[in-house]
Amino acid sequence: MTIELRDVTFRVGAETHIYETSLILEPGGFNILIGTTLSGKTTLMRLMAGLEKPTTGEIWAKGSNVTGAAVQKRSVAMVYQAFINYPSFTVYDNIASPLKVAGLSKKQIDEQVHRFADLLQLTPMLDRLPRELSGGQQQRTALARALVKGADLVLLDEPLANLDYKLREELRDELPKLFADTGATVVYATTEPLEALMLGGHTAILKQGRVVQFDRTSSNYRKPATLESAEEFSDPPINTASIEKQGDQAYLGETASWKVPEKLAGLPDGNYKMALRPHHLLSEGEGIKVDGVVQIAEISGSDSIIRIKINENIWVSQTSGIHSFEFGEKATFVFNAKHCLYFGGDDRLIEL
Secondary structure, eight states: OOEEEEEEEEEEEEEEEEEEEEEEOSSSSSEEEEOOTTTSSSHHHHHHHSSSOOOOOEEEETTOOOOOOGGGGGGGGEEOOOOOOTSOOOOHHHHHHHHHHHHHHHHHHHHHHHHHHHHHHOOTTTTGGGGSEEEEEHHHHHHHHHHTTSSSSEESHHHHHHTHHHHHHHHHHHHHHTTTOOOOOEEEEESOOHHHHHHHEEEEEETTTTEEEEEEHHHHHHHHHBHHHHHHHSSSEEEEEEEEETTTTTETTTTEEEEEOOHHHHHEEEEEEEEOOGGGGBBBSEEEEEEEEEEEEEEETEEEEEEEEETEEEEEEEEEEEOOTTOOEEEEEEEEEGGGGEEEETHHHBOO
């Protein structure tokens, strides 16, 4: 089911929560909303579900204007980060509840409940009440109830945030497969760029109630339309700096210089901006050398994350393995110019 937002805004009093937004969300793949807390992800979902009505604009589903339709009249399932279950129902009855409302037979209900209970590793808990479950188990129950409903629109608001690492990784892999042949429009909110990349599909990047880019998830990452998109879709933060372009050379202050791509070389000389993702800034190897002063060095899993001050910029290096640095230590890092992204005076990406 295709969901279309046409010039939708949402205001509460004088405060604008969603600025004018137009989106077309197609079935058959994940539609991801990514942004920091309070960027507008949950509000957009509530508008799509019919839990809130747009201040202006329209929402269309299956070719019909559903802007004023109550949520009860829509085929919608929603899972929040904060799990919601019926406290007096067993896990089995929680999962079965939408199927009973739909009038399925006992046999059909039993088959469906056990299918999703197996997938979400809930089978041993089917006779338990929610208060007898861990937080992760309760979230899985809420997720199973949404999946079993078979709704046309499925809204997942950071549904894996409370799960343990192993189960979260398994479900990230399984969820797109589950919905691939259902025809449902799936909208998934997250704050994590890596999660968006793993899920694929299309991603809308939100910042302070505005959609700054909507494209295939991989395109958002590889070719951010603006510097703002690049900054929002990067964790750790993408490294940025002002550079001066003279002829076919780029100068990062007096720290480093390198030959720019032919298309950039053909543009007028002057100031531009460049961006470099943290995993392309290495603590060893061959490439363009930049000297800086270590601000913070920490280990994150199997990676070393080092923040260094280069000129007036704080850059981040994310390198595989354990690399020891001390605060205040002078260090040299390297990068390959082919990984640089360049932006013009309007902060729009210069296509190379």
